[in-house]
């Protein structure tokens with residue numbers, strides 16, 4: 028048995044109870060795991076537990092030479108932003124060679140897969156790992172070249188994005204535009220009420236928002252928005268989402284509720300951010316979930332909320348406001364609003380009021396829409412998010428260190444006052460091709 032929950036079996040010694048003879052901890056696509064399978068096939072005795080190592084460089088990564096589930100092909104490992112709650116970031120930051128990625132793409136279509144998805148924690152680091160440019164300034168040419176070759180591979184009919192971060196959309200909006208032109212035609216996702224694409228197509232990567240509280244962000248993810256300072260996290264999130272939405276990217280965004288040490292002020296700051304999204308007509312599918320301390324991370328011993336009954340009224344309000352925001356597109360139908368009202372109040376009467384406790388009651392009424400938010404606020408039952416003072420892209424770019432200016436692209440505009448990009452720009456190299464491709468604007 029493998030997977031990130033393997034420790035639950037080894038630490039509770041429930042091998043026999045669950046009928047598990049061997050727990051594999053670590054990366055399964057490894058030489059060690061292959062050897063384990065060979066041992067099993069030979070009928071040799073298996074260890075009860077084996078720790079398999081993660082390769083430290085690109086050459087050590089094994090690539091499948093046949094079709095994979097959902098056409099998933101590995102693109103990067105690790106991340107580099109060092110969020111304290113994150114497991115994948117514990118792996119080394121590696122971007123996998125293009126020829127191997129393309130080989131795996133071709134193997135998938137050869138064996139009948141029509142859809143490809145590149146597995147990554149942040150697609151924007153590919154092509155910029157261990158180069159002279161910091162990984163958080165995306166390598167536009169390399170990314171466009173890779174995705175172009177993938178979607179233009181004969182037999183690839185659909186392509187879906189997996190994970191990314193949001194700061195790169197602020198750093199290089201032109202990259203987002205160029206990727207949209209390439210990827211939208213092959214996206215199987217349609218958002219009829221949101222997309223401006225002629226066929227209503229959309230892109231929907233998963234992005235971590237986690238919190239709108241700068242205080243909390245400093246504690247759990249101080250580098251989430253680099254090259255921008257974490258003090259500007261709400262502005263980075265909103266400006267990034269604006270760029271994405273403009274290009275028909277409607278991401279799923281995760282939020283952590285009940286972080287260790289989270290105060291009412293922190294939750295209010297996140298609610299402010301969500302209301303600001305609403306005020307600005309921005310859309311992301313918001314996925315709030317309760318803090319879970321993950322094994323091996325720097326927060327594995329931290330304790331946050333552990334049961335829904337412990338959630339405060341504000342934490343419940345944040346959860347329910349997120350879900351209410353998610354249902355906005357559904358409200359366009361004639362039956363939508365009534366269905367939410369009747370369904371949610373019915374579920375509350377049937378079960379949720381006992382399961383979730385009294386703090387859930389008013390947020391549920393807010394979610395149902397049966398009483399308006401203004402009236403609930405007047406009754407003192409909910410908090411209304413305050414308007415945020417948000418920095419524009421130009422103002423965010425102006426906060427960058429002078430040493431980072433050289434990595435800005437002129438065609439995005441908003442360059443810092445007094446800065447002119449070099450007239451003899453440097454050359455950009457595609458990973459592994461090592462031929463001059465284009466000029467750095």
Ligand code: SF4
Nearest residue numbers: 106109110113116148
């Ligand atoms: S940005 Fe995402 S993948 Fe990267 S360290 Fe943070 S949580 Fe992990």
